[in-house]
């Protein structure tokens with residue numbers, strides 16, 4: 135478990151490279167965070183070159199949530215290591231062989247590129263889904279049981295941890311132990327809208343429940359004054 139703002143990755147969900155660059159510069163003047171998260175919106179528009187430019191040496195969580203056959207995911211993980219990310223991820227529902235292939239590809243690529251080995255983690259159940267959404271897509275719920283099932287599988291496959299909602303933190307800590315990394319979006323300070331997130335908690339609650347890293351986007355990046363929002367978050371967490 136980590137304390138405070140230094141455990142928070144800021145999600146840069148935009149396709150506007152100048153806007154993203156401006157956010158990184160602005161937030162870089164504030165209290166220190168864990169780094170920045172680049173996801174599908176930015177990466178699809180600007181790729182590795184844009185990602186490198188915008189994150190500018192800050193630790194990178196490359197949130198591309200790979201979900202494909204094992205050979206394809208292994209190749210994607212290998213390619214992603216050229217960016218020297220701190221964290222990469224896959225969907226746990228891609229299955230055991232896919233997760234093992236991802237972990238092995240990260241080991242091999244880290245050696246081949248002389249790069250630090252990132253955390254390879256698996257998304258369990260998206261934080262935008264609740265029990266009734268799981269029913270709709272034919273996944274066995276409730277969400278907290280499905281999260282635990284997928285987290286145990288990810289751990290058996292040699293992954294470093296999972297992405298889960300803050301609501302499952304206590305269960306996962308108990309069952310998966312202190313060294314299994316729990317990376318947690320669905321974070322909403324009590325002054326922010328929940329938007330499309332359904333399984334949420336405040337940042338302070340998530341840290342107390344055992345999160346290793348928090349992921350926070352819109353409460354900061356969509357605020358009128360993102361630096362002031364980051365400072366408010368820091369004082370919430372202090």
Ligand SMILES: O=c1ccn([C@@H]2O[C@H](COP(=O)(O)O)[C@@H](O)[C@H]2O)c(=O)[nH]1
Pocket residue numbers: 145147173257259260261262297298319320321329331349350351352353
């Ligand atoms: O289950 C998941 C997995 C990933 N995310 C990502 O985290 C951020 C959250 O952004 P907010 O603006 O704070 O809602 C976003 O990039 C998602 O792609 C998630 O929310 N839930």
